[in-house]
Amino acid sequence: MLMPRKPLFLDRDGVLNRDITPYVSTLDEFDVFPWTVEALTMLDRAGFDLYVISNQQGVALGITPAEELEKMNARMQSLLAPHGFQIRKFYYCTAKMDEEHEWRKPSPGMVFAARDEFGLDLEGAFFIGDKDTDMECSHSAGTRALLVYSGVSYPGESISWGCPPEKEFPTLLEAARWIVSKESGRR
Ligand SMILES: [Mg+2]
Numbered sequence: 001m002l003m004p005r006k007p008l009f010l011d012r013d014g015v016l017n018r019d020i021t022p023y024v025s026t027l028d029e030f031d032v033f034p035w036t037v038e039a040l041t042m043l044d045r046a047g048f049d050l051y052v053i054s055n056q057q058g059v060a061l062g063i064t065p066a067e068e069l070e071k072m073n074a075r076m077q078s079l080l081a082p083h084g085f086q087i088r089k090f091y092y093c094t095a096k097m098d099e100e101h102e103w104r105k106p107s108p109g110m111v112f113a114a115r116d117e118f119g120l121d122l123e124g125a126f127f128i129g130d131k132d133t134d135m136e137c138s139h140s141a142g143t144r145a146l147l148v149y150s151g152v153s154y155p156g157e158s159i160s161w162g163c164p165p166e167k168e169f170p171t172l173l174e175a176a177r178w179i180v181s182k183e184s185g186r187r
Helices: 036-045 066-083 109-118 132-141 172-185
Strands: 006-010 048-055 089-093 126-129 144-148 167-169
Touching: 006 109, 036 048, 036 066, 036 172, 048 109, 066 089, 089 109, 109 132, 126 132, 126 172, 132 144, 144 172, 167 172
Parallel strands: 006 048, 006 126, 048 089, 126 144, 144 167
Antiparallel strands: none
């Protein structure tokens, strides 16, 4: 039986690529982790459609040119293209923190925008992030939060968070392996 494809949401900085302070603001600074393509390919093959959900207030602050975000998207897609798939859409909240934009994480607005745009069923969907605000966004969206330590968080830290993750992994690669092993066990 053909299984329907499921959505999977990914934070960008610290999950797909190295995070830097203050912002990943140019294509030169967009340093994709060496395991990212393998991890995303595993998820694609396991039946997941991938959506990036990322705060980029550097744009509103005048640090990150909006066209650089587009170049980073193109770089990511060019890395995935040889494997026959793409990120379905990159959602960015470019508003400043103090604007309290409904898209800005920890609010779930970008996940809901993806749901509405693509008619997604969020039931049981995974959200992979590296920060407490990602976990809170996932909780508010009703998705399953997974934390990776390749960004700003470290083991043990999430115990004090209001919205702790369901599970934690060193990187996206281990998270992808865990998801795929669970999914294959269900068939
Ligand atoms: Mg991040």
